[in-house]
Amino acid sequence: MDIGWKLVSAVATLGATVVTTKAITVGWRAVTGHEPPVDEDDPEVEWWEVIAFTVVSGALLGVARHLALRGATKWYGGPKDKRVEEV
Numbered sequence: 031m032d033i034g035w036k037l038v039s040a041v042a043t044l045g046a047t048v049v050t051t052k053a054i055t056v057g058w059r060a061v062t063g064h065e066p067p068v069d070e071d072d073p074e075v076e077w078w079e080v081i082a083f084t085v086v087s088g089a090l091l092g093v094a095r096h097l098a099l100r101g102a103t104k105w106y107g108g109p110k111d112k113r114v115e116e117v
Contacts, residue, residue, distance in 0.1 A: 067079050
């Protein structure tokens with residue numbers, strides 16, 4: 031078990047999530063003029079808005095997580111059991 035990799039990947043994923051969530055919130059406000067839908071049971075929130083926010087935020091968070099882990103792998107080298115030893 032590579033504790034270093036677990037720590038690096040957790041910090042990279044958490045950082046990417048925080049930054050991306052903030053960017054999504056700011057972007058949603060800029061495009062729609064109001065806060066992102068938080069409660070899908072709120073009668074003032076349209077169903078299309080919930081679906082659009084879910085799709086956009088899910089896709090962006092997935093990409094951000096992937097890129098963060100890719101960067102962390104380049105920096106740290108990835109988990110020890112997945113590393114390719116140079117001959």
